Amino acid sequence: MDGKKVILSGIQPSGALTLGSYIGAIKNWVELSEEYECYYCIVDLHAITVRQDPATLRRNTLTQLAQYIAAGLDPNKNVLFVQSHVPAHTQLAWALNCFTMFGELGRMTQFKEKSVKNPENINAGLFTYPVLMAADILVYQADLVPVGDDQKQHLEITRDIAQRFNAAHGDTFKIPEPFIPKIGARIMDLQEPENKMSKSEISAGRVCVGDRPEDIMRAFKRAVTDSGSEIRFDPEAKPGISNLMQIYAVCANKTLAEVESEFSGSGYGAFKTAVGEAVVETLRPIREESERLLGDRAYLEKICADGAARAARTADKTVRRVYKKLGFVAV
Numbered sequence: 177m178d179g180k181k182v183i184l185s186g187i188q189p190s191g192a193l194t195l196g197s198y199i200g201a202i203k204n205w206v207e208l209s210e211e212y213e214c215y216y217c218i219v220d221l222h223a224i225t226v227r228q229d230p231a232t233l234r235r236n237t238l239t240q241l242a243q244y245i246a247a248g249l250d251p252n253k254n255v256l257f258v259q260s261h262v263p264a265h266t267q268l269a270w271a272l273n274c275f276t277m278f279g280e281l282g283r284m285t286q287f288k289e290k291s292v293k294n295p296e297n298i299n300a301g302l303f304t305y306p307v308l309m310a311a312d313i314l315v316y317q318a319d320l321v322p323v324g325d326d327q328k329q330h331l332e333i334t335r336d337i338a339q340r341f342n343a344a345h346g347d348t349f350k351i352p353e354p355f356i357p358k359i360g361a362r363i364m365d366l367q368e369p370e371n372k373m374s375k376s377e378i379s380a381g382r383v384c385v386g387d388r389p390e391d392i393m394r395a396f397k398r399a400v401t402d403s404g405s406e407i408r409f410d411p412e413a414k415p416g417i418s419n420l421m422q423i424y425a426v427c428a429n430k431t432l433a434e435v436e437s438e439f440s441g442s443g444y445g446a447f448k449t450a451v452g453e454a455v456v457e458t459l460r461p462i463r464e465e466s467e468r469l470l471g472d473r474a475y476l477e478k479i480c481a482d483g484a485a486r487a488a489r490t491a492d493k494t495v496r497r498v499y500k501k502l503g504f505v506a507v
């Protein structure tokens with residue numbers, strides 16, 4: 177377009193957007209919009225690899241779009257869209273399926289984990305999930321893909337698929353790089369600080385962007401810490417406190433060293449209250465603005481339609497090139 181590098185990322189609308197997604201993803205996305213040509217989507221096609229209630233999925237999708245905008249993603253500076261609105265994703269996914277090996281999909285950690293969690297629904301979509309993700313990325317010729325470290329393996333397979341296609345048909349796809357933010361890449365559950373804060377599973381240790389202040393405060397006051405009393409960053413020995421420190425550092429815009437000195441000598445209770453208050457103030461404007469936007473359904477639908485049209489302009493070009501290389505007759 178104008179020579180800027182391309183970024184693509186997406187979040188599933190499989191549940192409420194969490195503080196983890198805000199800090200680990202969206203907040204960083206906002207900062208990237210100046211420098212890059214950014215495509216940010218809501219990956220509803222991925223969400224149905226696990227059973228979804230249709231009404232809930234529809235509500236979560238619109239809420240997530242409103243929260244993207246309320247969190248600072250300007251629809252004029254970024255292409256914001258819903259994955260199912262851009263048919264090129266599924267078109268490319270089919271072609272890429274034929275360049276992806278059964279064995280490599282079987283090695284995907286996320287597939288193995290989800291199969292254990294949903295033994296009654298190990299469907300083919302769950303198995304080929306990484307191929308659709310590869311299509312999401314490659315269809316925009318993305319240079320960089322901001323993801324959490326749990327998605328690194330999916331980025332690797334995306335690169336392998338792209339290289340395999342390029343080797344067979346000549347240079348077609350840009351080979352994308354993962355872009356893993358230094359801070360806040362992994363916000364953990366407040367009750368089980370060994371586990372990532374989950375979007376799809378409700379837990380007392382999860383905080384969502386749309387939560388009320390009193391619920392946020394309760395979650396932080398009950399956060400699991402350790403038997404010590406020192407506020408020090410040490411994710412191995414003090415996973416709970418370290419997670420709270422990361423959250424506070426981002427919400428209060430301080431370094432971890434500043435957080436350590438600010439709370440040296442204060443107890444865990446006072447610290448947890450301070451973190452809760454910082455989160456409440458960070459999320460309050462986002463919740464209020466997203467609630468206002470959700471009241472304006474026509475506006476959100478227009479954003480969806482515009483985003484899909486802009487996304488399709490880029491994505492359709494890639495699909496046309498791929499189809500031609502494969503030998504499909506053009507009409």
Ligand code: TRP
Binds near residue numbers: 321
């Ligand atoms: N698999 C990602 C996750 O669960 C979501 C996703 C789908 C994605 N397509 C993507 C992320 C493309 C980055 C780029 O977090």
